[in-house]
Amino acid sequence: KKGTTVALLPKANPESQPATKAAIWIHKVIEPCYSLVMTHIFSLLHLCVCVCPINGQCVRSQHGCVVRVCSLCALLLWKHSQYCFSVQKSGGTQLKLVMSFPNYGQAMFKPMKQERDEETNSDLYYFSDFERHNAEIAAFHLDRVLGYRRIPPVVGRLVDVVKEIKDVTTDRKLARTFFTSPVGNVCFYGQCSYYCSTEHAVCGRPRDLEASLAVMLPDLSLAVRRSWRSPWRRSYSRSKLAKWESEPDYCSTVTKTPPFNKGTRLVDFIDLVILDFLMSNMDRHHYETFEKFGNNTFLVHLDNGRAFGRHSKDEPSILAPLEQCCRIRRTTWLRLRLLSLPQYRLSDVMRASLSHDPLHSVAPLLSEPHLAALDRRLKTVLETVSRCQKRQSEDGGDDGVLYDDIA
Ligand SMILES: Nc1ncnc2c1ncn2[C@@H]1O[C@H](COP(=O)(O)OP(=O)(O)OP(=O)(O)O)[C@@H](O)[C@H]1O
Ligand SMILES: [Mn+2]
Secondary structure, three states: OHHHHHHHOOOOOOOOHHHHHHHHHHHHHHHHHHHHHHHHHHHHHHHHHOOOOOOOOOOOOOOOOOHHHHHHHHHHHHOOOOOOEEEEOOOOOOOOEEEEOOOOOEEEEEEOOOOOOOOOOOOOOHHHOOOOHHHHHHHHHHHHHOOOOOOOOEEEEEEEHHHHHHOOOOOHHHHOOOEEOOOOOEEEOOOOOOOOOHHHOEEOOOOEEEEEEEEOOOOOOOOOEEEEEOOOOOOOOOOOOOHHHHOOOHHHHHHOOOOOOOOOHHHHHHHHHHHHHHHOOOOOOEEEEEHHHOOOOOOEOOOOOOOOOOOOOOOHHHHHHHHHHOOEEHHHHHHHHHOOOHHHOHHHHHHHHHOOOHHHHOOOOOOHHHHHHHHHHHHHHHHHHHHHHHHHHHOOOOOOOEEOOOO
């Protein structure tokens, strides 16, 4: 930086006295000041790209981002607004925003698109289903109740779409999609590949909009995540069957293939399958892990917006991995059995847990039929495990169903 500074300043003429004086002056006064100014400009630029992820904690980035610097950055960015600013989240198929808060926190925002008691049209394929804000919230609670804790915290909020989005967004494309509906509600639709049009706009009442806010994981530049394709991924086609739907011995092929041939990957995946079956999420095409921990690590259960779409119907195919592999963690199995007892009934525990969410005061996050479906599906999971155990004991084998993670 110093070199650049010198090059930018006029060269002094050593023969002329005034020029020498000027050179000295430049050398002693201007240059250090200039360098200082430049250094500050550089650090300002740096600090504005530094990442301050969660809990107001500034994480040191490769560029040497420190707390002091980040506070300054925050000050610059939020000086004009006591609220947060939001931009559209790139990637994914439906509208979602990333909101930034004055305490450096960031959250992924998904708006309410469906009433709680509305059931997804059964003629709609899972891949064109809406994402539901209450599904994101309920999934977080369910994941916790099951003892997994693999979904980043999600909370419900009533958001003022004008004050907290339109007025403070730095995303011009998003701002351009705001309009007032014929009955005076403020609506917007953003830009995305599904449901981002005037016909599918999300609207406040007149400005208040229910939404889910999920804590953003640290930026990928700080904590790289790997996305893995699910071996039991659906075909995402209206006519084609996936391999797992037609190959009878599909599980043994999977368990011979890395990373499913070692460690806890299979039982981790089965945990996720059970979560998905309970909330009827058919859209688990991928799952993620933190790269740093290699293959021997937990799974991050992101993207649960298409869960809790239908309560009157269960989807047995979601349980195919459990059915085909007959393997489950002992701790998961014990937890499921506990949650089937009358005093710890899953629906009751979930109702109690969800009542702590701020949106509960607007309406319960899951309607009663959805809570009842949880109990019914839990019974199916336990019956599936029992069937596996019965089959194995008839075959004369040891109990290979339970993966012992207690000893
Ligand atoms: N809490 C989070 N923190 C950081 N990144 C996240 C978080 N939740 C989701 N993501 C990332 O954001 C991307 C899009 O989010 P999400 O999967 O919810 O959108 P989507 O529209 O459902 O995607 P798709 O339609 O492809 O299923 C995902 O690739 C995921 O890696
Ligand atoms: Mn999705």
